[in-house]
Amino acid sequence: MAKNSEILKLMYEAMLSRFGHQRWWPGDTPFEVAVGAVLTQNTSWSNVEKAIANLRALGALEYEGMRYLDRDALCAAIRPAGYFNQKANKLLHLLDWLGENGGGKIESLSEQGVQSLREGLLSINGIGPETADSIVLYALNKPTFVVDAYTHRIFARHEIISPESTYYEIKDFFEGNLPTDVDLFKDFHAQIVTVGKRFCRKREPACDDCPLKEFLSGPVKLQEERG
């Protein structure tokens, strides 16, 4: 029985050798990354791309540009990403917070540590643990591990974590068994999403060609999910 740290290392190497370094997050600037993190909540990235394109065309992929939009225009622009009413509010709350804390400059937050940044972001209505961690890791380049539905599903199906695990239990598991390294955290999560999209969707085991297949201890049991 190998140690968890060894298993994680081997699983990462299997994904890396299969897919190559993922160069995540898709997004050119920290602001764009943060906006994408909000828009992709429970939403496929292909829909988010349409919303991002609309925002870019409006010059609203920067703080001042998005501020300039009224709420209706913002809703119209992000409509393809779904939940547009809620997400418009979330983006406006994010703008308010950025204005109060960094003068609208995400980069100016880099002075702060991971804990301080997480707490600040979590105080924003509409930003929960995953969105906060995504922004801290991918926009601010600070080492915090991002847990998402694929992380939960893949590692529960592999019986490495319990299906009942909470966000913070899973996060602690990864952070406790991996070296604290920003680039590793970024690429590990990216690999998980790549594997998840292709091999670990909700009702399809479809593990035949999965790079993590060899790490399965037994047949995938779909009914064990929903924890």
Add this chain to the structure above:
DNA sequence: TGCCAGGCCGGGT
């Protein structure tokens, strides 16, 4: 056609 997607919040037990 129905189910799913890189969550989160608020109100009810």
Add this chain to the structure above:
DNA sequence: ACCCGGCATGGC
């Protein structure tokens, strides 16, 4: 402290 409905569009 959980549990659950609501939120909304686009793809397969």
